[in-house]
Amino acid sequence: MGLVRIRGLGPAGAALANLLGQRAVALDVAGRYVKACGEAVRVEMPLVERRHVKSKVRRFDFYYGDRHIGTVEYRAPRWYIIDKSAWVNWLREGACTGCEADDVEVEVDARGPHGNGQAKVITVRAYVAGAKVPDDAVSFHFAEGMAGFYWVFPYGDGTANVGAGFLGVKNPIPHLERFVSARFPGARMADVRGAPITVGGRARLMEGDTVKVGEAAGLVYPLTGEGIGLAVTSALALVRAMSSRRPMDTYRRLMAPYVGQVRLQGALLRAAARAADAGKAIEAASGGDLLYRYVEEDLSARLLLAVLARRPRLLFSLLRGLLRR
Numbered sequence: 466m467g468l469v470r471i472r473g474l475g476p477a478g479a480a481l482a483n484l485l486g487q488r489a490v491a492l493d494v495a496g497r498y499v500k501a502c503g504e505a506v507r508v509e510m511p512l513v514e515r516r517h518v519k520s521k522v523r524r525f526d527f528y529y530g531d532r533h534i535g536t537v538e539y540r541a542p543r544w545y546i547i548d549k550s551a552w553v554n555w556l557r558e559g560a561c562t563g564c565e566a567d568d569v570e571v572e573v574d575a576r577g578p579h580g581n582g583q584a585k586v587i588t589v590r591a592y593v594a595g596a597k598v599p600d601d602a603v604s605f606h607f608a609e610g611m612a613g614f615y616w617v618f619p620y621g622d623g624t625a626n627v628g629a630g631f632l633g634v635k636n637p638i639p640h641l642e643r644f645v646s647a648r649f650p651g652a653r654m655a656d657v658r659g660a661p662i663t664v665g666g667r668a669r670l671m672e673g674d675t676v677k678v679g680e681a682a683g684l685v686y687p688l689t690g691e692g693i694g695l696a697v698t699s700a701l702a703l704v705r706a707m708s709s710r711r712p713m714d715t716y717r718r719l720m721a722p723y724v725g726q727v728r729l730q731g732a733l734l735r736a737a738a739r740a741a742d743a744g745k746a747i748e749a750a751s752g753g754d755l756l757y758r759y760v761e762e763d764l765s766a767r768l769l770l771a772v773l774a775r776r777p778r779l780l781f782s783l784l785r786g787l788l789r790r
């Protein structure tokens with residue numbers, strides 16, 4: 466395949482440009498990458514160097530309001546919290562940014578959430594200095610009566626990356642401020658920043674003649690808000706597809722399992738949002754290995770049916786949500 470033009474240099478576009486080197490020209494509206502993020506990635510995600518890692522996570526705690534509802538723990542680190550801006554800007558260095566070319570054969574849209582035509586949740590995060598959280602544990606806090614959660618991720622040196630996003634809440638900053646002052650009295654919030662996350666659950670890998678990667682393609686897990694891993698996975702898949710005989714068929718095939726998981730999570734989020742109390746629904750479902758599968762992004766319809774069969778009240782609440790349009 467010939468020269469590739471990449472628009473947008475976040476994790477998806479920067480990874481792709483980095484991997485393609487001289488085979489790509491790349492451009493971004495912003496000179497440096499500074500987007501708000503929880504900055505959590507799976508340890509197996511390629512292209513991350515040790516110097517970008519702020520903390521290594523092996524424990525996941527879940528709360529509903531003030532109540533602890535479950536823990537998922539591993540022996541070895543399962544997630545890294547990274548300095549995402551430094552990482553993306555480093556990936557960009559290996560790319561041919563701002564280069565011009567008139568023999569472009571493939572156009573790639575890697576412009577992130579704006580313009581992908583899907584439902585979004587406005588999400589904010591702050592760095593909280595003096596939070597004093599354990600450096601190998603993250604926590605998720607589901608809120609009563611809302612679909613979404615607060616997160617607390619360790620960022621090294623007693624600082625935490627703390628954020629929040631809820632369906633239907635246009636400005637989560639006041640919620641985040643209340644959460645931080647209640648949980649970390651005396652701690653200081655810095656660099657409070659927000660951005661939309663795509664939660665539509667409908668991945669689209671091509672539009673017209675343009676190939677899409679990352680969040681531009683709708684590749685975000687709606688229940689967890691994770692999109693960095695999918696951005697890199699789609700970039701790697703596209704590079705592999707480009708050396709095959711039928712690049713788009715190969716790209717679609719390589720991405721099919723992720724597209725399926727994104728779709729399933731999108732449907733679940735919509736059902737939970739319509740249920741009487743989404744946070745309560747998650748609390749009710751938190752037994753068994755559901756939280757573990759949630760962390761592993763390995764939810765399946767079969768697993769959910771097994772959980773729901775044991776919890777008829779939750780099944781009723783979700784069904785009511787599904788039927789309410």
Ligand SMILES: Cc1cc2nc3c(=O)[nH]c(=O)nc-3n(C[C@H](O)[C@H](O)[C@H](O)COP(=O)(O)OP(=O)(O)OC[C@H]3O[C@@H](n4cnc5c(N)ncnc54)[C@H](O)[C@@H]3O)c2cc1C
Pocket residue numbers: 472473474475476477478479492493494495498500501502503504505506575576577578579588589590628659660661662678679680681684685690691692693694696
């Ligand atoms: C607050 C928050 C917390 C999050 N936490 C996590 C997390 O902990 N873990 C996780 O995996 N995911 C998380 N996500 C999701 C994750 O940040 C995104 O899914 C991921 O960054 C998507 O990467 P991308 O490269 O597809 O798009 P983006 O990161 O959005 O990058 C798009 C790039 O395109 C550029 N661009 C936009 N328009 C144009 C244009 N017209 N022309 C040229 N360039 C353009 C932008 O400047 C940007 O550099 C979070 C998102 C938010 C908002």
